[in-house]
Amino acid sequence: MNKKWLVLGSVIGISSLMMVTTGISAMAGTSGYDAYKSALKNTKTVQSVTVQAAGSLRDNGNVALSANGTFKMSREGGSASGSGEVSAGGAKQSLQFYKQGDQAIFKPGSGDVYYVKEAAAEAHKRFKGSADKEMPQQVETVVDALVGNLKDYVAVDVKGDGSKRVSAELDGAQLPAVVQAIAPIVIKQGSKEHGAPEKKTDNAANPFGHDFLKGAAPELTDAIRLEKVAVNATISPSNYIQHQEAELTVSGKDAGGKTHQMVVHLQADLSGYDSTAPDTVDLNGKNVQKMESEHRNKWQGKNG
Numbered sequence: 001m002n003k004k005w006l007v008l009g010s011v012i013g014i015s016s017l018m019m020v021t022t023g024i025s026a027m028a029g030t031s032g033y034d035a036y037k038s039a040l041k042n043t044k045t046v047q048s049v050t051v052q053a054a055g056s057l058r059d060n061g062n063v064a065l066s067a068n069g070t071f072k073m074s075r076e077g078g079s080a081s082g083s084g085e086v087s088a089g090g091a092k093q094s095l096q097f098y099k100q101g102d103q104a105i106f107k108p109g110s111g112d113v114y115y116v117k118e119a120a121a122e123a124h125k126r127f128k129g130s131a132d133k134e135m136p137q138q139v140e141t142v143v144d145a146l147v148g149n150l151k152d153y154v155a156v157d158v159k160g161d162g163s164k165r166v167s168a169e170l171d172g173a174q175l176p177a178v179v180q181a182i183a184p185i186v187i188k189q190g191s192k193e194h195g196a197p198e199k200k201t202d203n204a205a206n207p208f209g210h211d212f213l214k215g216a217a218p219e220l221t222d223a224i225r226l227e228k229v230a231v232n233a234t235i236s237p238s239n240y241i242q243h244q245e246a247e248l249t250v251s252g253k254d255a256g257g258k259t260h261q262m263v264v265h266l267q268a269d270l271s272g273y274d275s276t277a278p279d280t281v282d283l284n285g286k287n288v289q290k291m292e293s294e295h296r297n298k299w300q301g302k303n304g
Helices: 003-026 030-043 121-132 137-153 177-195
Strands: 048-059 062-074 080-088 091-100 103-108 113-118 154-158 164-171 220-235 241-254 259-271 287-291 299-303
Touching (some): 030 164, 030 220, 030 241
Antiparallel strands (some): 048 062, 103 113, 154 164, 164 220, 287 299
């Protein structure tokens, strides 16, 4: 897939990692921590779910990029579908995707071409069975040990209907030393990859167009610091996570010495537990191109 989608994935992936490593640890009050962990495990057992997600990156108060999408996933057959849109620098690009049978299908918002890749059998098995595995006890033990006095910063609000809102906000001084040590390395590498030049490919070989995300965010090189982490989650009376949100504030300097304060905001709303049916697409009569490999820019065209 085109690098700009990998960049977006990196931004979301890094932020999600921070949300898990700092957020779960931050929700460390006995009731809040246990409630969140129980809801997380319970949510992972559902057979189907709909996720509406959104994210943004602000640089010194200005929106550098934003993204939103809706995703439907089902364990039955490992099927999924979704659509998303990314905006940066006044430009927008969108994508639809489907996972049906042994095929992964992508359609950029512009044009009428459907790009098809045969899904690997092992990846299919991992997708289908990943929710059946609970968080390893060893991981729980390590996280629990790292919690320490972070329980003092958690707020748990139990509603009359049995739902819960678990939240925490920590500044840089309150974050664990291990997080402050690792975060600058991850952030620096992520921004470096984002700023790296992309190999040129012609539009016929590249269905996702030019890399319009390049340059949307600065490359931080010095004095990188995780300033603040704010996390909250809403747990339903049935013990499912309905809403999860995280905001990370990072400061640092670029190669020219300019100071930046970057704020990453992520949120996701989950619904349709065990009642979601992913959308499908009929490729008959469609303009289809086969994607040979995700690691090469080789495409074989054919009309379906």
